[in-house]
Amino acid sequence: MARWEPGARERLVLAAVDLFAEHGYDATTVAQIADRAGVTKSTFFRYFPDKRELLVAGQETLGRLLVEGITEAPEDAAPLAAIAAGLERAASAMGPMNRELGPRLKAAVSASAELQERDALKSVGLATAMTDALLARGVPDPLAHLAAELGVLAFKRGYAAWMDLEHDEAGLAPHALAALEELRAASASLG
Amino acid sequence: MARWEPGARERLVLAAVDLFAEHGYDATTVAQIADRAGVTKSTFFRYFPDKRELLVAGQETLGRLLVEGITEAPEDAAPLAAIAAGLERAASAMGPMNRELGPRLKAAVSASAELQERDALKSVGLATAMTDALLARGVPDPLAHLAAELGVLAFKRGYAAWMDLEHDEAGLAPHALAALEELRAASASLG
Numbered sequence: 001m002a003r004w005e006p007g008a009r010e011r012l013v014l015a016a017v018d019l020f021a022e023h024g025y026d027a028t029t030v031a032q033i034a035d036r037a038g039v040t041k042s043t044f045f046r047y048f049p050d051k052r053e054l055l056v057a058g059q060e061t062l063g064r065l066l067v068e069g070i071t072e073a074p075e076d077a078a079p080l081a082a083i084a085a086g087l088e089r090a091a092s093a094m095g096p097m098n099r100e101l102g103p104r105l106k107a108a109v110s111a112s113a114e115l116q117e118r119d120a121l122k123s124v125g126l127a128t129a130m131t132d133a134l135l136a137r138g139v140p141d142p143l144a145h146l147a148a149e150l151g152v153l154a155f156k157r158g159y160a161a162w163m164d165l166e167h168d169e170a171g172l173a174p175h176a177l178a179a180l181e182e183l184r185a186a187s188a189s190l191g
Numbered sequence: 192m193a194r195w196e197p198g199a200r201e202r203l204v205l206a207a208v209d210l211f212a213e214h215g216y217d218a219t220t221v222a223q224i225a226d227r228a229g230v231t232k233s234t235f236f237r238y239f240p241d242k243r244e245l246l247v248a249g250q251e252t253l254g255r256l257l258v259e260g261i262t263e264a265p266e267d268a269a270p271l272a273a274i275a276a277g278l279e280r281a282a283s284a285m286g287p288m289n290r291e292l293g294p295r296l297k298a299a300v301s302a303s304a305e306l307q308e309r310d311a312l313k314s315v316g317l318a319t320a321m322t323d324a325l326l327a328r329g330v331p332d333p334l335a336h337l338a339a340e341l342g343v344l345a346f347k348r349g350y351a352a353w354m355d356l357e358h359d360e361a362g363l364a365p366h367a368l369a370a371l372e373e374l375r376a377a378s379a380s381l382g
Binding site for chain 2: 077078079080081116117118120121123124142143145146147149150153157179182183184186187189190191
């Protein structure tokens, strides 16, 4: 099987994240990102309007896929079954690029207070999107909030498990679903 | 009963939050905050080293109290009983100043992308502190993470209910504990 080769868009994202880790988000310029990715500045601007958008784009896609999966789950699905459908939809769209990106994004976030704040806001945004999708299905509050928080935790834990694998076999989805099942089982022991 | 009168420290926090709402966090200066609070700049610096610290101080106290309550809960307390002890400890330290601050801080946060990011990071920080306190009690992972998320949700929901009251009778604690109980009950319906 051929090794995965990133295209220009992927190279730009990876280069940016590495530069953020090395020099901080603020100090990194579009010119540096393009240079590291081996493309011109105008190629950068063909993919992203600015440096900020480069981080936001992936997050918006993720939120949209989670919501789509929740919305399209069978009408009689329990809240966590709808969350599982959202996780499956989003996780299935994640490929080698996302696995490659994970540890490098983690390094960038640890190195930057600004990226930590953005990363936190991203989690809150995903929880809100999933809560709203469940409320729209008629799941009552606060059950919708609670199920959405389990979904965010499951996504993060599944992603971490996937990143830690030596070799990827089956993609992110089984890890995210296993994490959700683990959280569901734990909820019986809250007291 | 005498109406509550804020001291210099409280007036500084309230003035700052209102100015953040009106002009944004970045555009607000220490001189403006002191002026609005009716004190001198040197009085400001007697209480806070800078503008940033004014927001961080309350958050650190909150995290410390939550952790203390969790840590000192009876050894055989279930995870949610330990969380309840943390909520009770933290909520009991909140008085009229916190109730006054709530809606004004909410306005400031809605008006500022920067404060939204900080607010999100604050939630993540509280969840991490509570998770670590539970892990230190021997609560296994991911149960500790899950219980901590319920604690953060309960604190936020209890605080919102408390802010919405026309007249405060019993403080924040009963609202936070009622929200936790509501979440615990909801966890049985996750599916």
